[in-house]
Amino acid sequence: MSTTSETPVLSVRGLKTHFHLREGLIKAVDGVDLDVRRGKTLCVVGESGSGKSMMARSVLQIVTPPGRVVDGSMMFSRDGGGSVDIAALDPTGKEIRAIRGRDIAMIFQEPMNSLSPVHTVGDQLVEKILLHHKIGTKAAIERTVEALDRVGIPDPRRRLAAYPFELSGGMRQRVMIAMALACRPAMLIADEPTTALDVTTQANILELMRTLQDETGMAVMFITHDLGVVAEIADEVAVMYLGQVVERGSVEDIFYEPQHPYTLALLASIPKLGARHSTGKRLTAIEGMVPHPLNRPTGCPFNTRCPEAVAGLCDRADPALKELRPNHFGACHLRDPQHIKSRNPVEAGV
Template identity: 50%
Template sequence: MAERVVLAVRDLAVQFGSEQGVVRALDGVSFDLHAGRTLGIVGESGCGKSVTARSILRLVERPGIISGGRLLLDPGTPEEADLARLDPDSRQMRAVRGGRIGLIFQEPMTALSVHYTVGNQLIEAVRQHSTASAAEARARAVELLREVGIPRPETRIDAYPFELSGGLRQRVGIAMALAGDPDIVIADEPTTALDVTTQAQILALLKRLQAQKGISLMLITHDMGVIAQMADEVAVMYLGRVVEFAPVRQLFAAPRHPYTRALLRAVPSILAAPRQRLSTIGGAVPHPGMRPAGCPFHPRCGERLGAVCMERIPAPVPTGRPGASCFREEEAA
């Protein structure tokens, strides 16, 4: 029996107004996040991964707006709430942000304020989502630092962020995401700017905390190796759309979309011949305000079918089922 869906994103559209016109950052994104499982969101920079995360928490900055779609928390239950319909500054949304859904920010070096100790920032997060006294909140903050593996948390709680290494700052960021005891955590490229040893430690920490607390994890990354290690299901994004969805083993064994295959070919292999050039994807992700006609990936695709790819947009990926938004996939079906 499949785990219940804790977060259902349906046809999410986000746009930004500019002097040049409306820029569609997200164009109908849909996926499900299941209880206790990890959903990997993968794609190149500029594909809309971080905008998706910020939209769920209603943190999209002006002039960005959610122009369509639904963000259903606890769908199909009496507690169902559409986050897209809530005022970002409302009490209900503030209770969700940090309380039900925690966010691990992308850059550990800048995610924390340099003007306050890590304890001050962590205690504030604890008190925001509980009725704990100052002393109780400090004790809880020390315990959180201990949970995420920070040595001597009783003294480190009074340290400023610039006194900590990048790995320790990221652990503090994870502790802040867990301060409200959320059941969903969004990790936005949590290993960015960290060395490979520290990356491995952070990923192992996330896995351990997920197993202990039953957290549903939405992991955003551009690293296919991290996806292979961490994810249960994978949504591949390109230019603000989900172009493929599949269980992680199926995605790596038989990718259906040409973009997914290109991403996997670009991963370095220990089996490759020495001094062999790495495979690359030609071109770059187009600016969202200059979308090509037809399939968004066709200008970079080495498998395009011709006029159909250049003139028509393929059908979206069916929500909750493996598939790809590609005319080759439709032809095979």
């Protein structure tokens, strides 16, 4: 069942994306490790400001200046084709422009940001297909109709002439998915694509993405802060906090054997069914606030909010992401096997 032996479509190691501002250095992404596999969905979770979007934008080299990828590697492997380190590519060069849209597609929370308001849906899709494929306009139009039909847009031929503002939010999101998938990318990055939609539309869109993924074997990186969505669609999960991946593993490991105190806190914040009615209390939120990016704590980034933090240990060194159990990684001093051994030599059998 495990596919971990296969080369990931995308393998990110030590990725750092920083913003040099007059006020100081913002480490939006500060040492991210993760893999996205063929036919699988990696969900990236974490509170707002944890660097999820900047990490995703780094993969396409579309970080807005003064933000810049300053370190790390992003190995992208095409099916049957060689691999390329995206981190080493010129953000404005030919190579990354060919990868964007054709090999790796991205969809965003607000489709209006990626659809042009002044061009029809048909024109935008046709143009995108012509840009990446050597086919005639007529064939491109047929492919566009097919793509719109595929994402469940009724009467697609007529919709070619529609402008984005004439469509509902759910329909616009479908157009964006059609656009992203028109070139059959090896990987799709979806940054909170359903957050602005109602529950029913969200469920339809998720279902649609899963069907298309099953058909094409595309790898998906799905960014969300909704753990309900994670439970539904993830094969693997990466938990981010202050620009770092603090835990990653299979969806089962993350939900049933969470290791990092931050993951535990995130899981505890999920509203329990009916709990609000029975207790009248508000939903549990994680204690404290995410530190301002210019005031990163020393030591473990989570130590200032961690209920288990040990003074003199957690506020000193930043823990490395280590394999705590097979294919399950965590960055926590207290979960580090070496630390456990030194504290409990008898229990650890030393």
